[in-house]
Amino acid sequence: MKTLRSATIVLAAAALALTGCGGGGDNGDGDAATGAEATGAVEIEAGDLYFDPEQLSATAGEIEFTVNNVGAAEHDLVIEEAGDAEVVFAAPGETASGTIELEAGTYTYYCTIPGHRAAGMEGTLEVS
Secondary structure (H helix, E strand, C coil), X not given: CHHHHHHHHHHHHHHHHHHCCCCCCECCCCCXXXXXXXXXXXXXXXXXXXXXXXXXXXXXXXXXXXXXXXXXXXXXXXXXXXXXXXEEEECCCCEEEEEEEECCEEEEEECCCCCCCCCCCEEEEEEC
């Protein structure tokens, strides 16, 4: 009985570890989404005065942004060409998501927290 319980715990731990290795969302066709791939979802890290990556790609339509705020300050992600629409707000240590509908084109995203954009918290999103 003890061996069965140990095996169950090991299998559960392995399943959790594999779940955590995903690296991104899924755009519905089985492709994992990262900042560099063209999908309907993008992930971005917000740190103390930076976004990583600074270049994103996505397919036109509804795009989900996931922001992992690893910094000590709050951050948001705003799309300039969409009327400065705030897509995501993330408190320090928080991972938050939001969606926006975008047509094909080039967009600038940035953080509106005072001083952050001027310090380099902006990037480019290519939507195809």
